[in-house]
Structures are given as structure tokens and as C-alpha cells.
Amino acid sequence: MSDLDDFKATYFDECSELLTELEEQFAAIEAGERDADRLNAVFRAIHSIKGGAGAFGFSALVGFAHAYETLLDYVRDGRIEMSDDVVALCIRANDIVADHVKAAQTGEPLPADYGMDEKERFDALARGDAAPGDDEGGDPLEEFDIEFTPVMVNLDAPQAAAAGEAPVDDAFEASPMQVEPGHWEVRFTPHRALYARANDPLLLFRELAALGEMHVRAVLEDIPPLADFEPFAVYCSWEITLISPALTEAMIREVFEFVEGDCDIAVVQLGGAAVGFDIPPAAEPAAAKPSAKAMLAANQEPDPADLLALADDEVASLLDFDVAAPAAPQPAFAPEPEAAPVSAQDSFEQAPGLSFAELAETIQPSPVARPAAPAATPLRAATPTAPSEGEESGGNRSNGVQSIRVDLDKVDRVVNMVGELVITQSMLTQQMDETLRARYTELVRGLEVLAQTTRGLQDSVMAIRAQPVKSVFSRMPRLVRELATKTGKKIKLETIGENTEIDKTVIEQLSDPLTHMIRNSADHGIETPDKRLARGKSETGTIRLSAEQAGGNILIIVEDDGAGINRERVLQVARDKGVVAPDVNPTEEQIDQLIFAPGFSTAEALSDISGRGVGMDVVLSNIKKIGGSVHVRSWTGKGTRMTLRLPLTLAVLDVMLVKVGESPYVVPLSSIVETIQCSRASFERVPSGGQVLQVRGEYVQVIDLARRFEMVTETDPENRFVVLCEAEGSAKVALIVDDIIGQQQVVIKSLEENFERVDGIAGGTILGDGNVALIVDVQGLKTTIVHKNAA
């Protein structure tokens, strides 16, 4: 049972990846890129979701995905035009598939008729545009629109031939000499697993039919009397004849790509060699010995010279093989040796269990085919397209091999240990004084190398945890669609920089805040279409979601071109709710920030979407929790911009170590602009009794940390330092500290784990000497001062 649960967990992981992929593909399709590659990607994703769902028995999901897949299939082969309506329907269908997956995952069933409307629309579309006379929704065989002429197949079916049960295609049997090169026979014997994974042979046949003229014969001889009939057993196999001049074996095999391992497929070129084999389910063809194909897999652009050299080897091996099988007719090598061995090697790779001798036997032309064309025999698939195909599928395959799934806990353990290593290393470096340096030059060199290696190790470990923000961004288009529907507004979402990478923990914490911010933009920011038109804006509002790296931070910006924050109303509500005292007049910027205050909501009517007053303060608290900050800026009538500033990583922080009184404090390096000696700084008094610092013509609020932290200190005022920091919205604040000790890296430790949040302190860290230093919360200090002034 637990095995099954493991598989399920993997399946749901894959589903979420596939759903993300769907969102991406449709974002491009919506933008007008309606090429076949995208459609194929969509089809594959849906098919994979359906396949897994079938294996686990999620019947609602299978049913819906199947209908969707049918539609996609029709779109793919051009029977249905990819109109905007169809795209919209598909996007809606993706959401429904996502809901079904979620329902399957959580075990909470959806309403029985969920998605039925869409399903009916699929069927209607499929019916409406499908070939006339095609009856959808009946027995699968009835909707089979391929000419169903029974055909005699020569492949290892002597009994069938002897029994004479199958009608014989006379022309074919009687005059094999006239068979054209592009004449293929496929014997397809599905295993039980194929059906268990919800694959449908019909779909495979449809794809085959697209390759050329096709005849299918069902082999029904194995069907036992009803009494012996096992309900889940597979008794039926098919023999398929395909005629198309340009057809290659690879093209046929590609059709069966999804069911590889779940069926036996034998592909024979009539008048050519018959190669029949089982594909072992676990066999990974790419893992075979180095071959031209593997090389193609490794290099996107193979060096022709290498390829040629390799091809030569393979020609040699082919020659060996011919010696081993003298009974086979002498193969006539195709004129292009680069191309030919590739496909020949292909057959080796896919039949790893076969010895040369066995292979030779298999390749030996069957009696029927022998007179056909011996010269064209062994190199049946030798077409110029082979190398490029190898390259393509090889590229995909190598992707699969190059990534592994690792339990996040394991990664975290490594991250934590590397964090401690970094600290130990910086402690060691601090211990080196001048005398030691002079005496132990080797030790010093060793420490320097250690420092470099540690830094490299840390970067690499962090890179493991880093993920593109795409995984969060990709959930937003759906949100915006739903919001647009609910509010009756027209909203377009633009995403920029979705490949920006951030630590996984940060990404996980990002989903809720982003959801709230986008809701807020859609609900409060963007106006209704008529209002927008009245203001001379375009009918469709735009929400732009972007991510970029700025130094040690990632900036996530949610921007809309809506009405902007209604400051009068915000202030009014804030006063009513007691968030702002009546006699205080906050600046515009301060008013904007009020929307993040707990319990604050200006929604005039509580809407379904936002306006419950829990939302924007969730944004603030979530972001603060991961060491980030939020800044909002608004332009009346033009829009609002909310900026999230997030740390690149949560594990290690570059800091400046300072002393306040006798205690060590650290200030995040990312927020420090510069440090100034107090004696050289010019302070001015302000009426409140505080000080301001003049830096290059700018007046900056001064916070004396010793006083702010209520420390008794007797440091020489002349020897104190000003640490000029940048808080949110590029507002600066000058912190006065008693000494500057140096820079180092620290691992952030939570104070709240065993204590509680302390004002002005963002957390703690452990220094090289084992003592605890506190991390100064620059933004927090600045805000509390504002509040104090306000009160």
C-alpha cells in the first residue's frame, strides 16, 4: 500500500509539473503561437495526466481528460480549427483538470457534474467538426473512422495463414515484387498494463492513420469461449498495414512512444527485414553503449567529424555482425554511411537482450518478403531524417536522466551543514592574526583555499534549492481569469522574468502574498471596462507581474494600471478603525503603506474576492517572516505598484558586525549604503529632540541604537560610527553604533523559536566565538519611530 502511495505522490508531483507546463503552453498559444509543437506538448501533458489517473483509478479525472484529449487530438490533426473560442475552452479545461487532480489528491470529491458543460462542449465540437458520419460517444470501435479492411500479415503468423482464417489480400500476397519501399506492417499486441494506464488503441490507430494509407485487422483468434473469459485479460491484438512512401520506422515507433513497455510492437517493412521484439519495460535505450545516437543526445550540435568516426566504428560492427550471420543476404550499404548505421544501431539499442546471432535470424527476410528486394533489406529505415530525429528525442531523453528527485529534507540538511561550515570557516579566518600569518604561510594559504571552496560549495548548495519563480507565477493566470469573470472586468496578466531563481522556501511562502496582491489589484485597482473607457484608458486592465534580481535581493513587483490607491478613503478608514490617530497627518507614502495594516480594508462592499481585511496584512506578515519587505507606491488614476523585496536565500546572510554598548549586533549588508565616522558626519537637531544627518544634501533620520535599545554606554562619542542604511522605498535611515567590527556571513536563527518577536530585532545569529549576536531590523526600527512620532 505504501508503495502505491509513493507512486501516487510521484504522480501528483508530475501532475503539478504538467499543469504548470500546460499553463505555459497556453500562455504562448493565447499569445498567438499556435504551432504544432505547442499542441503536441499540451496533448502529451494531458495524456500523461490521464494515463496516471487511469492507473490509480481516478475515474472522474480520466473521463474528463479523455474528452479533452479527444478534442485536442482533433485540433491537432486539423479537424477542428484552433480558434480563440477553442483556446478559451481549453484553458478552462486546464483549470478543470487541475481541480480534478486536486480533488483526487485531497480525496475530496468534486460535484458529479463538475466540468460536464465543458465536456459536452468538447463532444459538440468534436461532433460538429469531425468527419461526417462519424458518431462520437458510442462504442470506441464505432467512432473508428479508418477503413477497416482485414489484411493478411506475414509476420510470425504461420498458424493464422495455415488456418486460413484471415481473409487474404490477394494482390499483396500474389505479387510481393510490386511492393513499394514505404510499405510497412505493424503488429501491435497490447498488454494489460496498457489499458490499466488508460491508453486507448484507437487513438494510436488514429495517429498511425495520419501517417499514410492504413489497413487494420484485429486478431481475434485468441478470444476464448465466454466461460473462460477473464474480465481484465487482453485477448485482442492488431495487425496494421501502412502505406506511405516517406514513412520510416522511427515515425511509426513514435506513435507508440507512450505505450512503450506496455505492449509488444513488431514493425516490418514489407519487402524488407522483419524485426520483431519485445521492448523490455525498464530498458532505457539511451543507456546503451556509446553510439551515434547517444552522442547526438549529448551534443545538441554534433561535430560531424566525430559522428563520422563513430559511424565508421558502427559500420565495422555491422560488418562483424554480418560475418556472424552468413545466412542473411549480403546487405547493400546505403550511400550515406552517417545516416545508415544510426538507424541500424537503433535496432540494437532497442533489442538489448538479443545476441547478434538472434538478431541476424530476426533480420533474415521472411519467406514472403525474400523475393521482394534483397538489396534494400537490412537498412530499412535509412533515411536522411534519422539523425535529426535522433537528436531531438535524444535531447529529451538526456533531460530526463540529468535530473533526480531528492527529498527536500536531505537538501536542507546539507544546506544547514554548509551554513555552519561557512561560519566555522569565517571564524577560523578571524583567528588569524599578523604573527600567525607571518609564521604559518602554508596554513594561511590553506585557509584561503578553504574560504574559496566553502564559498563555492555554498553557492552550489544554494543553487540546488533555487527554483525559478515560474512555479508560482504560473498559478496566477488562472487566478486572474477567475477574478476577471467574477468582477466582470477585463484583465490581462503579463509576466516578466519568470525564470528568476529564488530559494525554494521563499517560493513556497510567495504564493499566498502574491495571490492576495493580485486579488487586490484586480478587485480594487483595475476599474470596470466602462469606467476605464470613460477615463480614456483601454478597456482591458493590465496587471504586470515581474521578478528580477537586485543585488542580494529578488524584487517581485505587482503593478496594475488601475485607479491607484484612494488615499482619502484609506486615511478615513484608518482613522475610523483607529489605525491612525485623529491628530496625525501621515504622508502620502505612509498612507499607501496603511493598506498593509492588520484589520484594514477599504472595500466598500465586502466582495467575494477581497475586502475581508485579512489579506494585505497577511502579505506583510508572510513576507516579513522570510526576511523580506513590502513597499507600495500608487499614482492616482494611473495605477499601483507593490514591490516585494525578498532575500535570495534564507540560509546565510552577509552582515556587518557592530557593537552597540558592549553587545554584538549585526546589520544585513544588503541594506547598508555606507558607513561614516561620527566625528565626520554633520548632524542637525529637529524639534522633536531627535537628530537628522545630512548626507550629500539629503536629510536622513538618525537612530542611536544604544539609546533605542536602552543600553548604558560610555563609549567616546567621537569614535562612534554612523551606518547609513536603506530601508523600504529607498528611504534612508542612519544608525549610530559604538563600533564596527567587520563583515562576515551568518546563519539566521529564529528568536521566536524559543522566545518571541522583539521590536527592532529581526533575529539572532551565533558568532564564531559561540556568542549570540542580534540582527538589526532596519525596516522595523524605522517604522516604529514613525509610529512613535505619530502617537
Added chain:
Amino acid sequence: MEALGLRDDMGDKSAIAAQNSLQLIAFSIGEQTYGVEITTVREIRAWNGATPLPNTREFVRGVINLRGTIVPIFDLRARFGDGQTSPTKNHVVVVMSVGDKWVGILVDAVSDILTVSRDDIHNVPEGNSIDTELLNGIVTHDSRMVGLIDLHAVVSGAKMDG
């Protein structure tokens, strides 16, 4: 967790009957002896300084590094309103778990491990609210009073404005 369990047990007669005796770690502040249930104690270590936390009450002595975790230290003397302890190397920090948090309590010395019967736990006399707030009960050992510390109460209200 254990601390919570203890508090619950004390109001629950059947639990008392089931486990009638109670082991205490006894420690002293000045002349007075106090105790906490032994199962809540995680370790006892010598005072080795703490990093002060700004803007907290005087009984919060600061934080220490306990094998990579930051643990706050509470000065029990100051908590009882007798002014801050002037700690020396001979002073002791008793690290305990309170709920799911670990805290250290600065005391003068750890004196003994006592086994007392739960039936012998007396109520704290009504009168001074500090006593009833910070003590769970009183037991007698060797004809001396041992106050049972209510850890939850001791560690609460650490912030200046809280």
C-alpha cells in the same frame, strides 16, 4: 509538553492517584528554595553570560547559544521582583522546556533532587498576586518550604509593553 502535562495532572484527581509521587529539581535563590518537575528540565549549565535583548523587561537576561539554538534566559530573582542577579561563574542556568519552547532560568544554585508526594502539595495562600501567579503550589521538604514554579507564568510578559 511535560510542563503542560504537569499542570493538567494537578487538576486531575485520577492522574494524581495513578502517579502519586513527584520528582523535583530544587534550586535556590538567596535563602529560599524553589522546585520544578524534573521531567521538564533539559540541562543544567554554569552561567557564561548572555547577549542582552533590547526593549525587554529586566528579568529577561538575554539569549544564549545552546548548541546552535537561541534560548532566552530569565532571571528568576528579577522575575520575583528582587532586582537583577549579579551573576558569577557559580550561578546556574536551568534549561527547561515550556510548551514547545526551551528556556533557561538563572538561579543561584541547584541544591537537590526531591521526591515528594502529590498529596503533599499545598495551595499557595491567597494574598499577594505575584505569589499565586508565579507558584503552582507549595510542598514541604525537611520542614522547609519549596515553592513550585509555574514556568508558563514565569516566562510570560517578557516584553516592555506586554
